[in-house]
Amino acid sequence: MVNLIAIVGTNSDKSTNRTLLEYMQKHFETQANIELVEIKDLPLFNKPDDKTLPDNAKALAEKIEAADGVIISTPEYDHSVPAALMNALSWLSYGVVPFVDKPVMITGASYGTLGSSRAQQHLRQILDAPELKARIMPSSEFLLSHSLQAFDGDGNLVDEENITLLNGLFADFLHFIEIMSQLNQAHAANKAHAENFSWDNQ
Numbered sequence: 001m002v003n004l005i006a007i008v009g010t011n012s013d014k015s016t017n018r019t020l021l022e023y024m025q026k027h028f029e030t031q032a033n034i035e036l037v038e039i040k041d042l043p044l045f046n047k048p049d050d051k052t053l054p055d056n057a058k059a060l061a062e063k064i065e066a067a068d069g070v071i072i073s074t075p076e077y078d079h080s081v082p083a084a085l086m087n088a089l090s091w092l093s094y095g096v097v098p099f100v101d102k103p104v105m106i107t108g109a110s111y112g113t114l115g116s117s118r119a120q121q122h123l124r125q126i127l128d129a130p131e132l133k134a135r136i137m138p139s140s141e142f143l144l145s146h147s148l149q150a151f152d153g154d155g156n157l158v159d160e161e162n163i164t165l166l167n168g169l170f171a172d173f174l175h176f177i178e179i180m181s182q183l184n185q186a187h188a189a190n191k192a193h194a195e196n197f198s199w200d201n202q
Ligand SMILES: Cc1cc2nc3c(=O)[nH]c(=O)nc-3n(C[C@H](O)[C@H](O)[C@H](O)COP(=O)(O)O)c2cc1C
Pocket: 010, 012, 014, 015, 016, 017, 018, 074, 075, 076, 077, 078, 079, 080, 109, 110, 111, 112, 113, 114, 115, 116, 147
């Protein structure tokens, strides 16, 4: 079975994105081990002189490095990703390169009608940065709009169309992981490039 890390893309204690990932963890438990990880205890990013990461950022990087794939669920704040998620990605691209060639599935939930579509577009762009360089599943979006009304009291998605779409996208993601494991001819070079890349030497 594949091992996936699911990043809760917010520091809010109450989050429909966390509910979505908890639902996926349970709903897909026969297909994948999904471990939810939190970003709320990471300190605010501020380039440490010696590139030493805080222990919790280092531990998160190690989990991502070891995983077969990553799911990131993002809320939408002011048409982009929350500062807490950007903060986590800054730590995860500073002196560590766990995302290089890592298969990533993006999901998102927001209270509005568009269900985090603009945040998801930004997240794709961010994950393409030279020190992140993830393999983002193409041409796929799971946009959970009106997310406050999307779950029942047990945290299950209520809309059958949403469930059908999520089932399909998750099945695709498992295939995507397999396919990406074959597209690995440039992995060593990509990793070396990301490791040696520095914005400080421009
Ligand atoms: C500062 C701020 C900006 C927001 N901007 C948007 C937005 O641009 N689009 C949107 O659909 N929802 C927006 N929202 C509502 C969020 O979708 C909602 O607060 C929530 O973060 C959804 O994710 P969560 O349940 O995981 O926290 C905003 C909320 C805040 C606090």
